[in-house]
Amino acid sequence: MQELINKIKDAAGITEEQAIKALNTVKDHVKAALPPGLSGMVDNFLSAPAPAKKDDAEDFLA
Numbered sequence: 190m191q192e193l194i195n196k197i198k199d200a201a202g203i204t205e206e207q208a209i210k211a212l213n214t215v216k217d218h219v220k221a222a223l224p225p226g227l228s229g230m231v232d233n234f235l236s237a238p239a240p241a242k243k244d245d246a247e248d249f250l251a
Contacts, residue, residue, distance in 0.1 A: 190235050 198208040
């Protein structure tokens with residue numbers, strides 16, 4: 190989740206604290222819109238490390 194916080198912080202030009210508040214606001218909004226059984230998936234998704242980016246050429250050749 191730290192990677193997403195950093196992206197929000199850099200893109201919006203805000204402090205880390207403000208980025209965390211923004212992310213939590215969006216997370217809570219998404220969770221409220223989902224059925225109760227799925228809200229935990231949002232937490233899991235946001236806490237998981239970001240997948241490594243593949244090289245576009247690698248994807249093309251695969």
